[in-house]
Amino acid sequence: MIAAAPRDGPARAARRARAGRAFATGAGLVPFGAFVILFLLLPGAQMVVGAFIAQDGRAGLANFARALAPQYLNAFRTSIAISVETALVGAVVGTVVAYAIVHGEARRRQAFVITFCTVTSNFAGVPLAFAFVTTLGVVGWVTVFIQAVFHVNLYNDLGFAIYSYYGLVLVYAYFQLPLMVLLAVPAIAGLRREWREAAQTLGAGAWRYWRDVGLPVLAPPLVGATALLFANAFGAYATAYSLSSGAINLVPLRIGTLINGDVSFDAGLANALGVGMTIVIAAAILIYQGANRRSRRWMR
Amino acid sequence: MIQRIVLVLFFAYLLLPITGVLHFTLLDGTRVTAAHYLQALGDGEFQAYIVHSLALAVATVAISVSLMTFTAFWVHMRAPALKPLLELLSFLPFVVPAVTLALGLIEIYSRPPLVLTGTASLLTFAYVVLALPFTYRAVENGLSAIDSRTLSEAAQSLGAGWWRRFITVIVPNLWPGIVSAALLTFSLVMGEFTLALFLVGSAYETYPLYLNEVWRSDPKYGAALAILSFLITWGSSVLILGASRRAPGQVQGAVLK
Numbered sequence: 001m002i003a004a005a006p007r008d009g010p011a012r013a014a015r016r017a018r019a020g021r022a023f024a025t026g027a028g029l030v031p032f033g034a035f036v037i038l039f040l041l042l043p044g045a046q047m048v049v050g051a052f053i054a055q056d057g058r059a060g061l062a063n064f065a066r067a068l069a070p071q072y073l074n075a076f077r078t079s080i081a082i083s084v085e086t087a088l089v090g091a092v093v094g095t096v097v098a099y100a101i102v103h104g105e106a107r108r109r110q111a112f113v114i115t116f117c118t119v120t121s122n123f124a125g126v127p128l129a130f131a132f133v134t135t136l137g138v139v140g141w142v143t144v145f146i147q148a149v150f151h152v153n154l155y156n157d158l159g160f161a162i163y164s165y166y167g168l169v170l171v172y173a174y175f176q177l178p179l180m181v182l183l184a185v186p187a188i189a190g191l192r193r194e195w196r197e198a199a200q201t202l203g204a205g206a207w208r209y210w211r212d213v214g215l216p217v218l219a220p221p222l223v224g225a226t227a228l229l230f231a232n233a234f235g236a237y238a239t240a241y242s243l244s245s246g247a248i249n250l251v252p253l254r255i256g257t258l259i260n261g262d263v264s265f266d267a268g269l270a271n272a273l274g275v276g277m278t279i280v281i282a283a284a285i286l287i288y289q290g291a292n293r294r295s296r297r298w299m300r
Numbered sequence: 301m302i303q304r305i306v307l308v309l310f311f312a313y314l315l316l317p318i319t320g321v322l323h324f325t326l327l328d329g330t331r332v333t334a335a336h337y338l339q340a341l342g343d344g345e346f347q348a349y350i351v352h353s354l355a356l357a358v359a360t361v362a363i364s365v366s367l368m369t370f371t372a373f374w375v376h377m378r379a380p381a382l383k384p385l386l387e388l389l390s391f392l393p394f395v396v397p398a399v400t401l402a403l404g405l406i407e408i409y410s411r412p413p414l415v416l417t418g419t420a421s422l423l424t425f426a427y428v429v430l431a432l433p434f435t436y437r438a439v440e441n442g443l444s445a446i447d448s449r450t451l452s453e454a455a456q457s458l459g460a461g462w463w464r465r466f467i468t469v470i471v472p473n474l475w476p477g478i479v480s481a482a483l484l485t486f487s488l489v490m491g492e493f494t495l496a497l498f499l500v501g502s503a504y505e506t507y508p509l510y511l512n513e514v515w516r517s518d519p520k521y522g523a524a525l526a527i528l529s530f531l532i533t534w535g536s537s538v539l540i541l542g543a544s545r546r547a548p549g550q551v552q553g554a555v556l557k
Contacts, residue, residue, distance in 0.1 A: 025378045032371040036389050039425045043404025044396070050407060097310045104303030112541060113307075118484065119537040120314055125493045126512045127526035128317065134523055135320025142320070174317065177310070228395070235397025238493035242512055252399045259403055259498060267407060274400040281395050 051271035063272035094180025117178035125238030183225035224291030390436035402498035438481035
């Protein structure tokens, strides 16, 4: 990094200085690099490699063949369905809420709402499951209240159950919604007033403005956000685990059983399912990335 | 008007589940009681496990904040070309499911050369990975907002060395973002269940794991303990808000994208 000896000639000295600088720059990246390799990339690589090693130790596709059994295919179907549904519900409602936050009178309280969303979007798992059970469970106060006032029992008359698939949809929506709000607020705030004014000057009505300007600009970031919501629900474990105790057939719960149980321990199969999850999530991220690239054109 | 109704409904939905827990724990029949909450005072297990969780949270915050602040500044100043890579690596943990991360970590660290499963350190490292997206966003937003290059060059022209610039010029300017990221990470770790279950389990039991156990044996007490989770979450929000007030626009720092 310091000057090279004069007899080396200027070109050689410059090359050496450059190499020295590159080395010094690299040195500063060692702690982060080591961390990411040891605790993120290596485990990922292990999962992929492990998926191709069968129980008898030989390389092959045996784990994947087992992962195609009906109960696992079904788990993928259920996981994808719940993720799509909660992502769509979260996206639509979250966009409306975000619009209300950006354009409503609550603008002064925007910082509060956004902070609140940041924290609630991470609020999932065991306590959230309890909270919903005590609210909408068989003897939850809302269930009891509706029974007393409307003489309708959510469970016996409407077939609802918080431990069921649609119960889980309701609970997932709890962390999907604030996440969508967080992702949609910057996009909606990025719709410039000038665009609307320009459209109006040219004689466009509200409908025309949304069709030709508003939606085309908003669509990419909102689609990207929906893809993230999908990934968010697809990987969720704790909430489903504590709410349904495994009664709902989801891929993360299946993997959990395979790596936690003494009897059912089967790392190879778990790896194969993990690779399957990774493929689904990678597809969601490609959508997110593609949408992101499109939206950068407008969001500056 | 419509906007106000939308917001009220939104908050009602986010607050509704909490009313359930309060109703469940504060009422025994028709009698109001705080007994289920006071139970925690005499519960040695609870106290031990909450200390475990606090220790994990503090360690995670310390490592993730120092690692990310240093690395982001380093890349910003010396290797801007690597920024997209850093961004990608810091985004990954947000979409990698906890259960698959646990799967890979278990397989690697339950056999030599490095046996770490069942230790608090493995869980801490996994939490640092989990916190990367938040910490990176906060630091990166701060770095682009303050024109760190000019600041740093100004300090350099006054004779400040690299470390001195980093500690006395850059870090104080990023402070509100760092505080937001730290609080978010803190609340993340205090509530994390999946990695704790698979990586350490009963070997270093954490508060969320205990919560899950108690809920099955003594639901009223379990629900009372869950309220504490809500309080930690809300306390963090209020503090994040306080931190971000000092630097307008920084609240987005805690936000992912």
